[in-house]
Amino acid sequence: xxxxxxxxxxxxxxxxxxxxxxxxxxxxxxxxxxxxxxxxxxxxxxxxxxxxxxxxxxxxxxxxxxxxxxxxxxxxxxxxxxxxxxxxxxxxxxxxxxxxxxxxxxxxxxxxxxxxxxxxxxxxxxxxxxxxxxxxxxxxxxxxxxxxxxxxxxxxxxxxxxxxxxxxxxxxxxxxxxxxxxxxxxxxxxxxxxxxxxxxxxxxxxxxxxxxxxxxxxxxxxxxxxxxxxxxxxxxxxxxxxxxxxxxxxxxxxxxxxxxxxxxxxxxxxxxxxxxxxxxxxxxxxxxxxxxxxxxxxxxxxxxxxxxxxxxxxxxxxxxxxxxxxxxxxxxxxxxxxxxxxxxxxxxxxxxxxxxxxx
Numbered sequence: 082x083x084x085x086x087x088x089x090x091x092x093x094x095x096x097x098x099x100x101x102x103x104x105x106x107x108x109x110x111x112x113x114x115x116x117x118x119x120x121x122x123x124x125x126x127x128x129x130x131x132x133x134x135x136x137x138x139x140x141x142x143x144x145x146x147x148x149x150x151x152x153x154x155x156x157x158x159x160x161x162x163x164x165x166x167x168x169x170x171x172x173x174x175x176x177x178x179x180x181x182x183x184x185x186x187x188x189x190x191x192x193x194x195x196x197x198x199x200x201x202x203x204x205x206x207x208x209x210x211x212x213x214x215x216x217x218x219x220x221x222x223x224x225x226x227x228x229x230x231x232x233x234x235x236x237x238x239x240x241x242x243x244x245x246x247x248x249x250x251x252x253x254x255x256x257x258x259x260x261x262x263x264x265x266x267x268x269x270x271x272x273x274x275x276x277x278x279x280x281x282x283x284x285x286x287x288x289x290x291x292x293x294x295x296x297x298x299x300x301x302x303x304x305x306x307x308x309x310x311x312x313x314x315x316x317x318x319x320x321x322x323x324x325x326x327x328x329x330x331x332x333x334x335x336x337x338x339x340x341x342x343x344x345x346x347x348x349x350x351x352x353x354x355x356x357x358x359x360x361x362x363x364x365x366x367x368x369x370x371x372x373x374x375x376x377x378x379x380x381x382x383x384x385x386x387x388x389x390x391x392x393x394x395x396x397x398x399x400x401x402x403x404x405x406x407x408x409x410x411x412x413x414x415x416x417x418x419x420x421x422x423x424x425x426x427x428x429x430x431x432x433x434x435x436x437x438x439x440x
Contacts (some may be wrong), residue, residue, distance in 0.1 A: 086439060087208035088418045099417045105203025105212040109158040109312045112216035114170060118233035119436045120149030121207035121418060123264070126425040127357070128199060135363045144398065145205025147436075148174035148198045151232025152219065162217045167332065170220040172206075172213055173240065174198060175385040179218045189218065189383040190244070194265040202322055206236070208417060209439045221391045224399040230412075231398060233435050234269075234405035240386035241355050242269035242332070243394050249353035249383040250328040254278025257326040257344040259317055261305075262333035265289035265433055266355055268408060270330050271297045276402045279328075281318055284313065286343060289431065292438035305341060314344030336356050336366045343369070343378060353380045414438035 085104045107113050124145040127133065150172035157164050176196045177189035184192050196214065198204040203212045205241045213219050225233055246252050254357050256279050260270045263285040274281050275298035283294030283302045291302040301320045318325055325347035331339045334356020342352050358364045372378070386394070397403045410432030413421060424430050
């Protein structure tokens, strides 16, 4: 076959269309991956709505979204190393160039020449096939026990949580950690922090999400509905013998969540923030800078996960310490993508919704 099915965005906030297009041609350093699992992420919904224009982000039209990709290598270009047809892979959303200063020091997640699947023709994951540039770096082979469903979960939300918890907040065994926002990233962060030996306090406004955090091993939960960040911070202290937590994760990105994560910290505490802001904040938050100075709080941004850090993450999954696919709550077809997107404003797509039916 020379064509494939794909879900396309032809205009912002307009209905998605299922089309048949040519299977992408690949270059010498690229791979063609047959997609077997592809996530429908809230990031896709934001992009479809035209958010993050304040960052200069503008989608090409038409385009195919989908950036949480698990699949099987179909063929590789002549300069690709370490991959052959049949290799099962996860495809990180942060396509890196491999040669800029950031890539050379191992920070491919903040590559100076980064690209994303939805910005490149033939690379969006809501398709039967995708082309992956610089495939020797941007295709991550899977251990035998790690499924392609796991791989799709790893494409964005789960690996983002891993980076925030393990590397940016540097969570250690025995520490108390507050995780604010228990969506896809937040619940993954709970699981990962618990696996690293931390004691987690999960914070959200939805009881179902608090119960999910407890099931994943959180030692305490807090419903922050109606609370100011300062009040939520006091509640965290009440849950933790009168003191704040060593580390916190803001898994949302809106001002209330970010400030709640900050106010939950003890002196010398560390916060990692992974959520991108909404139309309300447009990327600008007011930080209590005097408190930050007097308490010596540290704030770290966290984006995706650099390719070298996949080895430890995959080893934890391979050893059974982590289970990304347990967060998958629905497996759907390409025909279902629009209905899933329509449900997102109501926040009733709990867990990971993954496309596993493409034909």
